[in-house]
Amino acid sequence: MKTNEIYDTIVLGLGPAGISAAIYLKRFNHSVLAIGLDGGSLKGLHHIDNYYGSFHLSGDDILNNGYAQAKALGIELKFEEVVDIEVDSIVHVKTNLGNYEAKTLFLALGLGRKKPNIGRLKDYEGKGVSYCATCDGFLYRNRPIALLGEGKLMEEEYDVLSHISDKVYVLTNGKKVDFKVKVNENEIDHLEGEEYLERIVFKNGESLHVDALFIANGLLDTFKSAKKIGLAVNESDELIVDENGKTNVPFIFAGGDMISGVKQIAKAVDDGMKAAYAIHKLLSSKS
Numbered sequence: 001m002k003t004n005e006i007y008d009t010i011v012l013g014l015g016p017a018g019i020s021a022a023i024y025l026k027r028f029n030h031s032v033l034a035i036g037l038d039g040g041s042l043k044g045l046h047h048i049d050n051y052y053g054s055f056h057l058s059g060d061d062i063l064n065n066g067y068a069q070a071k072a073l074g075i076e077l078k079f080e081e082v083v084d085i086e087v088d089s090i091v092h093v094k095t096n097l098g099n100y101e102a103k104t105l106f107l108a109l110g111l112g113r114k115k116p117n118i119g120r121l122k123d124y125e126g127k128g129v130s131y132c133a134t135c136d137g138f139l140y141r142n143r144p145i146a147l148l149g150e151g152k153l154m155e156e157e158y159d160v161l162s163h164i165s166d167k168v169y170v171l172t173n174g175k176k177v178d179f180k181v182k183v184n185e186n187e188i189d190h191l192e193g194e195e196y197l198e199r200i201v202f203k204n205g206e207s208l209h210v211d212a213l214f215i216a217n218g219l220l221d222t223f224k225s226a227k228k229i230g231l232a233v234n235e236s237d238e239l240i241v242d243e244n245g246k247t248n249v250p251f252i253f254a255g256g257d258m259i260s261g262v263k264q265i266a267k268a269v270d271d272g273m274k275a276a277y278a279i280h281k282l283l284s285s286k287s
């Protein structure tokens with residue numbers, strides 16, 4: 001991997017964690033390159049009402065404001081796919097379009113949620129189908145809700161939803177799942193509803209009336225190279241960091257949905273800011 005400029009920091013991820021870190025670092029007068037594929041989790045969300053100052057703003061509004069804010073500071077943004085990372089005395093990042101080098105790296109690649117293969121799922125995303133109980137559960141207070149999933153993610157989502165409604169049906173879509181409440185293991189065929197989700201139709205012909213379907217089907221392995229370069233992960237596949245976002249690999253920090261804690265914008269922004277302070281301190285001690 002060869003390149004000309006060695007940046008003080010490369011930020012991977014253009015979501016709230018990455019852009020927040022980039023803004024703080026640039027304002028500390030460091031050279032920053034921020035790389036990401038797209039808007040991540042916020043892309044296409046209709047409304048974000050629980051983040052401070054976000055009133056009637058969509059996910060795209062927040063993203064575009066963040067990009068504009070970063071560009072106005074002179075931060076270089078590149079919409080490219082990261083395909084490899086190598087670390088020696090500096091950090092090397094390879095994307096589908098180029099090679100970049102930096103003294104430090106902030107990883108904020110978010111997490112991808114696995115989508116099940118259910119007929120008409122896409123038609124009801126944002127219209128009853130959600131991938132985040134903390135974000136959207138509130139909209140379905142005391143209404144019938146289905147939760148599809150397994151493992152730790154499903155258990156966490158259930159804890160949120162069971163405080164919102166006493167009609168939470170746990171579905172496993174054909175899998176055998178042991179859980180503290182009775183689960184429905186029937187395989188799901190498709191979703192139905194006029195404009196918004198109204199019912200889930202199973203392959204055996206039965207159906208379940210619900211106003212919402214929350215999906216906690218597991219997470220995609222956001223970035224396999226993270227493990228390749230020796231970054232430590234916990235049992236939930238989240239990167240392990242200290243209180244300032246520092247990983248076990250020198251020069252590499254991480255934040256946002258890639259590390260443990262609440263998966264929300266406020267926390268991602270905080271992670272980005274804290275890591276920027278720590279990176280600034282590290283860079284200052286080197287110069």
Ligand SMILES: Cc1cc2nc3c(=O)[nH]c(=O)nc-3n(C[C@H](O)[C@H](O)[C@H](O)COP(=O)(O)OP(=O)(O)OC[C@H]3O[C@@H](n4cnc5c(N)ncnc54)[C@H](O)[C@@H]3O)c2cc1C
Pocket residue numbers: 012013014015016017018035036037038039040041042045047048049050051080081082083108109110111113130131132135136222223255256257258262263264265266268
């Ligand atoms: C359906 C849904 C609704 C939500 N609603 C809310 C809400 O109402 N309020 C709230 O506070 N939070 C909400 N969230 C959670 C919030 O979106 C996340 O917590 C937050 O976006 C995490 O920020 P992040 O910067 O860690 O990751 P993300 O915002 O996901 O950003 C990840 C970045 O990494 C990039 N990336 C990933 N892989 C690669 C790669 N290989 N190469 C290059 N770039 C890559 C992506 O393109 C993106 O730029 C919601 C999430 C979902 C899924």
